[in-house]
Amino acid sequence: MxxxxxxxxxxxxxxxxxxxxxxxxxxxxxxxxxxxxxxxxxxxxxxQGRKKRVDKPRRKITAHEPRKVKRAAAKMPLATSLAIFQSCNITGVPKSTRCAILRDMAKVRKAERRPPLNKTHKLKRQDWAKKYLKTDFSKVLWTDEMRVSLDGPDGWARGWIGKGQRAPVRLRRQQGGGGVPVWAGIIKDELVGPFWVEDGVKLNSQSYCQFLEDTFFKQWYRKKSASFKKNMIFMQDNAPSHASKYSTSWLARKGIKEEKLMTWPPCSPDLNPIENLWSIIKCEIYKEGKQYTSLNRVWEAVVADARNVDGDQIKTLTESMDCRLLSVLAKKGGYIGR
Structure with missing residues (x-):
C-alpha cells in the first residue's frame, strides 16, 4: 500500500x-x-474550494506615457487599445492593463449614426430657427419616409428573460426579405397616411410627384377647405427627389410655393417631429421581438399601430417645435435631444 x-x-x-x-x-x-x-x-x-484569483499588479509605465495615450485616443476615435498604445510606441502591455489605463481617460462608445455638423450646417440650422421662431406650427404639415423590415433593426429583439426560461426562437433568413417604404405626415393632432411607397424609398422626382398626387393630394389634401389650404405649410426634407427643380415646380403648380413650402436645413432629422412618430410605431410593431413572414403582414402592422397613435400624442410632438427651435439656438446650431 x-x-x-x-x-x-x-x-x-x-x-x-x-x-x-x-x-x-x-x-x-x-x-x-x-x-x-x-x-x-x-x-x-x-x-477548501477554488482559490480566489489574485489580481496581478499592473505593468508600470512611465509618468509621461499616460499623457501620450490620452492624446492618441483623442486623435483615433473608436480605435482598439492595442492600436492606441502602438501609435505611442508603448509595447509589451497586456490588454487588461491597457483597458484599465484607458478607462481613466476614455469610454467605449459606438459610432454616431447622425452625420457630423460642420460650421455651415450649424449656421443654416440657426438661420432656420430664427426664420420660423414666430411660426404657428399647428399649420405645418411635417412629412417624411421610413423603411420597415420583416425583422426590425439589428439587436431589436434584445430583452430580459426570466430565470429558468428559454429565449424564444428567432427566424433566420437566407436573405433579408426586403422592406416596406412608408410615407406619412402629421399636422396639429392629425395623422396623414401612412402610405406605402410602392416604387421604393429612393424615388426620382417624377415618381415622387406622382406618388404625392395618387396618395396625399387625392386621398387627403383635396378634402380640405380652401382656408385650410391657404394657411397650410408643407414641410419635406432635402432628399434629391424632394428638393429638385422638377418637384419644386410641380408643387408650385399645386399651390404649395414660396412661404407655403418650408425651407429645411441640412442634416436635421432631430428637428422633424415625425421622426418621433416613427419611433413610436417601430416600438409597437417589433415589441417582444416580433417578426413578420411577408411584406403585407408588416405593412398591416404599420397601418394598425399608426391608427392606434392618438391625437394627443401627435399634438405633443407638433407642439414641441417651439422648444426645438430654442434648443437649436441655445446649442448654436448643434444637435438637440429628441
Missing amino acids: GQKKDLTGIERSKIVRYLAEGCSSLKIAKLLKRDHRTIKRFIQNSQ
Missing part, C-alpha cells in the same frame, strides 16, 4: 461516493488500497 502521487479520476469518484455513504477517510484508504495521507489531502483540497 505505497503512497502514490496522484489519484485517478475513477478513484476520485469513488472517494466522493464513499464520503456520501458516511465512510471515514481511513476506511476509504483501505477500500482503495491507497495511503491514508493521500485520501485526506484530496478531501481537504476539495473542501
